[in-house]
Amino acid sequence: EAGVAQSPRYKIIEKRQSVAFWCNPISGHATLYWYQQILGQGPKLLIQFQNNGVVDDSQLPKDRFSAERLKGVDSTLKIQPAKLEDSAVYLCASSFRPEGIGNTIYFGEGSWLTVV
């Protein structure tokens, strides 16, 4: 079974530039998550989608971050403009459903962002 796919794996940009990350979840998984993991910290949830609807985006800095999942499968996370403190690994994850049996979260390998 194919896992969660993410691209690009690594990105270096200057502050105030923009960047976009792409994620393809495990086939059949309705729930998709974007996490930000700063070095030495736990994954922080940015946004959770159920199909193409947003379930939780309370921790998403909406002045600079945006995310979409238009057809309920692939998702993109955009940062514009980037700040130095956005340097982190952006982890995409998916689960079959958000609650109950089948809600095990599977992570992609992450997109490593360095803002200089």
Place this chain on the structure above:
Amino acid sequence: GENVEQHPSTLSVQEGDSAVIKCTYSDSASNYFPWYKQELGKRPQLIIDIRSNVGEKKDQRIAVTLNKTAKHFSLHITETQPEDSAVYFCAAKYIFGTGTRLKVLA
């Protein structure tokens, strides 16, 4: 929303000893508690999980206990080995704790 606290932040044990990591959560409606292991530069990997209708679950050297009344759950690793060295995260549903860096000393 859910808030998860995890202790300790670092833990060093001698090889063969046991390690215990504890977490508390705030949302009494949470019903799923996974534990993840993350090695340096790798993605978090699920090692064990427990659901709210169960008080304890064991898988070889790893066990997890859950106290829903007190809203805390714990990870127990017995007979630790050097390859257990990693960062461990607890989670309540999809909200993660801050992590515990476990070092197993040979």
